[in-house]
Amino acid sequence: xxxxxxxxxxxxxxxxxxxxxxxxxxxxxxxxxxxxxxxxxxxxxxxxxxxxxxxxxxxxxxxxxxxxxxxxxxxxxxxxxxxxxxxxxxxxxxxxxxxxxxxxxxxxx
Amino acid sequence: xxxxxxxxxxxxxxxxxxxxxxxxxxxxxxxxxxxxxxxxxxxxxxxxxxxxxxxxxxxxxxxxxxxxxxxxxxxxxxxxxxxxxxxxxxxxxxxxxxxxxxxxxxxxxxxxxxxxxxxxxxxxxxxxxxxxxxxxxxxxxxxxx
Numbered sequence: 001x002x003x004x005x006x007x008x009x010x011x012x013x014x015x016x017x018x019x020x021x022x023x024x025x026x027x028x029x030x031x032x033x034x035x036x037x038x039x040x041x042x043x044x045x046x047x048x049x050x051x052x053x054x055x056x057x058x059x060x061x062x063x064x065x066x067x068x069x070x071x072x073x074x075x076x077x078x079x080x081x082x083x084x085x086x087x088x089x090x091x092x093x094x095x096x097x098x099x100x101x102x103x104x105x106x107x108x109x
Numbered sequence: 110x111x112x113x114x115x116x117x118x119x120x121x122x123x124x125x126x127x128x129x130x131x132x133x134x135x136x137x138x139x140x141x142x143x144x145x146x147x148x149x150x151x152x153x154x155x156x157x158x159x160x161x162x163x164x165x166x167x168x169x170x171x172x173x174x175x176x177x178x179x180x181x182x183x184x185x186x187x188x189x190x191x192x193x194x195x196x197x198x199x200x201x202x203x204x205x206x207x208x209x210x211x212x213x214x215x216x217x218x219x220x221x222x223x224x225x226x227x228x229x230x231x232x233x234x235x236x237x238x239x240x241x242x243x244x245x246x247x248x249x250x251x252x253x254x
Contacts, residue, residue, distance in 0.1 A: 077206050078202075080202050081140055
């Protein structure tokens with residue numbers, strides 16, 4: 001058994017898996033970013049409307065601006081979930097290759 | 110001769126089972142499996158929050174008392190989602206997202222209660238902000254396999 005070759009194959013599997021999964025998850029990450037911009041436009045417009053109508057005070061504005069931090073945190077947590085899914089896929093594919101290589105050199109009888 | 114051959118077959122079978130079990134036990138889980146229950150529950154919360162503030166916006170009665178039961182019902186829905194999510198493995202990020210939603214919803218409910226009556230423009234702000242807390246939860250759930 002060529003151990004170096006097996007480990008190289010395992011590393012290549014990780015690279016390939018990351019490339020494949022990153023390709024398919026790119027759209028999800030773009031969704032997160034687009035949703036932040038599009039929804040942000042809605043939020044800030046609604047907030048400015050409430051302020052300009054005189055129906056809300058400065059405290060209301062400051063509290064909503066403080067909420068923006070938590071909204072961004074929520075969006076970034078989505079990116080973390082997506083990234084963990086990508087890592088999980090790559091690790092498990094690599095593990096399967098390593099175990100299959102070891103299985104193939106074990107005595108058959 | 111027949112017995113020896115049978116032992117060999119059994120040994121191969123055992124080895125196969127052992128390696129398969131090892132492979133399965135070595136699988137890493139960093140994210141939970143997709144949950145249709147959590148997804149539907151989140152969509153219902155989104156729908157009910159939207160409906161609550163839409164009704165407040167068009168109604169002439171915008172007092173907290175009128176909508177107290179609706180607030181409580183949504184509170185319970187969010188609580189149930191958190192409790193359900195906590196039973197899933199590797200779900201800390203999503204639980205964190207739902208807790209952010211719960212904090213915001215509780216804060217907005219508290220503001221409505223304290224003021225007694227909110228303006229149409231404020232109801233629109235609350236709906237828009239809460240939607241921005243719900244969407245990331247849906248994105249996370251939909252990214253799972």
